[in-house]
Amino acid sequence: MASVQAPVSDSVIQAIRSQFPNLSSSTIFFENAGGSLMPRVVADAMRDYMVTRFVQLGATYKESIEATQTVADAHAWINTLMGGDGAGKTILGASASQLCRMLADCYLDIMEPGDEVIVCEAGHEANVNPWVRLERFGIKPVMWRIDPESMRCRIEDLERLLSDSTRVVAFPQVSNLLGEVVDVAEVTRVAQAAGARVVVDGVAYAPHRLMEAAEWGADWYVYSCYKVFGPHMGAMFGRDEAIEELTGHNHFFIPKDAFPSKFELGGVSHEGCAGLLAIGEYLKFVLEQIGESVPNGRIDRAGIEKAMNFLATLELPLQERLADFLAAHPRVRVIGPEATDESRVATISFVHESLLSTSIADAVAAEGIGIRAGHMYSYRLCQALGIDTSQGVARASMAHYNTVEEVDRLIEVLERIL
Numbered sequence: 001m002a003s004v005q006a007p008v009s010d011s012v013i014q015a016i017r018s019q020f021p022n023l024s025s026s027t028i029f030f031e032n033a034g035g036s037l038m039p040r041v042v043a044d045a046m047r048d049y050m051v052t053r054f055v056q057l058g059a060t061y062k063e064s065i066e067a068t069q070t071v072a073d074a075h076a077w078i079n080t081l082m083g084g085d086g087a088g089k090t091i092l093g094a095s096a097s098q099l100c101r102m103l104a105d106c107y108l109d110i111m112e113p114g115d116e117v118i119v120c121e122a123g124h125e126a127n128v129n130p131w132v133r134l135e136r137f138g139i140k141p142v143m144w145r146i147d148p149e150s151m152r153c154r155i156e157d158l159e160r161l162l163s164d165s166t167r168v169v170a171f172p173q174v175s176n177l178l179g180e181v182v183d184v185a186e187v188t189r190v191a192q193a194a195g196a197r198v199v200v201d202g203v204a205y206a207p208h209r210l211m212e213a214a215e216w217g218a219d220w221y222v223y224s225c226y227k228v229f230g231p232h233m234g235a236m237f238g239r240d241e242a243i244e245e246l247t248g249h250n251h252f253f254i255p256k257d258a259f260p261s262k263f264e265l266g267g268v269s270h271e272g273c274a275g276l277l278a279i280g281e282y283l284k285f286v287l288e289q290i291g292e293s294v295p296n297g298r299i300d301r302a303g304i305e306k307a308m309n310f311l312a313t314l315e316l317p318l319q320e321r322l323a324d325f326l327a328a329h330p331r332v333r334v335i336g337p338e339a340t341d342e343s344r345v346a347t348i349s350f351v352h353e354s355l356l357s358t359s360i361a362d363a364v365a366a367e368g369i370g371i372r373a374g375h376m377y378s379y380r381l382c383q384a385l386g387i388d389t390s391q392g393v394a395r396a397s398m399a400h401y402n403t404v405e406e407v408d409r410l411i412e413v414l415e416r417i418l
């Protein structure tokens with residue numbers, strides 16, 4: 001993972017934190033799996049767009065030309081951020097949920113009754129329900145169940161479910177409760193060998209590690225931009241062949257080769273696109289803090305790799321500390337592997353033997369720390385693991401801008417409460 005070894009001095013961490021205006025609050029934010037904080041440069045870019053070129057796209061006057069370019073550039077930049085260049089392109093939308101639903105609707109056009117779609121029990125409902133609901137059109141949903149013991153979805157089980165009828169396999173790269181990183185390349189290889197397309201939910205992975213959509217071979221890869229330092233939008237990479245096979249769900253007169261508009265009903269947030277572009281500025285700032293030069297002042301894929309790998313190294317000590325504490329606690333059950341290393345991300349869920357998850361989150365909030373309780377839309381996963389869905393889990397999720405001191409403060413509070 002980490003090709004850059006972080007010379008992480010406190011001043012680097014403080015410089016990074018200074019980019020996030022929300023961090024001037026006294027609240028400690030450990031709800032990053034719900035949504036990350038936004039760097040100032042991103043918020044400023046959105047405001048700047050709105051007060052200078054908030055106009056319609058596609059016309060021939062100056063501001064419209066600039067606005068059109070901003071939206072096109074954002075698509076290209078996010079494709080690079082996802083590691084999709086050379087293999088496919090990016091669609092933007094309101095959210096990952098909206099994009100998965102859109103995609104399933106598009107696949108319905110080329111499916112026949114009796115075709116099957118495999119969905120994963122560990123998945124967030126965003127990439128489950130859109131496929132399961134195709135049942136009303138004669139498509140058969142097949143559940144790739146989790147092994148409750150290991151809390152993993154086993155590749156052998158997937159192999160048994162695949163058949164000539166399987167058209168799509170939809171699965172998460174990281175469950176937003178379990179936190180473990182699934183081998184996307186391996187699942188993709190197995191699913192594609194059976195002739196299926198894969199739809200990978202990278203939402204819980206993307207804030208923490210480098211996305212490599214093309215390298216992994218994914219046909220479709222989706223993430224939520226607002227969880228990766230951006231505005232409330234979603235982004236979906238599609239491999240060229242997969243894009244071409246679909247007509248899209250836009251109006252009848254939008255041609256099949258009109259990309260991305262065939263998939264972007266009503267367009268996307270233009271100011272959001274300006275914000276997405278500014279994430280590059282933030283990553284550039286990160287690189288400068290560790291003495292890495294940015295050729296031509298614009299961050300490229302190599303720069304993205306270095307920056308994301310560096311940010312990942314900042315998270316490891318945080319997750320190690322909290323995971324160790326929770327794993328050792330006699331009254332706590334960690335939901336997900338007890339790993340503390342790179343095999344997981346800094347999203348850690350647990351339940352207590354007697355305290356309600358909501359009571360834990362409330363008690364922690366009263367101490368000025370934001371964590372979250374609930375099923376987090378991984379409802380089927382909670383059911384499979386015997387977790388009361390009305391309570392779900394307590395989940396603390398960290399990002400690179402959190403500090404060891406903040407984690408220690410959470411541990412101190414949890415020690416008292418638990």
Ligand SMILES: Cc1ncc(COP(=O)(O)O)c(C=O)c1O
Nearest residue numbers: 095096097124126176203204224
């Ligand atoms: C793993 C995972 N997938 C999908 C989603 C849905 O993302 P969005 O809010 O962009 O629809 C979430 C949201 O929390 C998530 O955690």
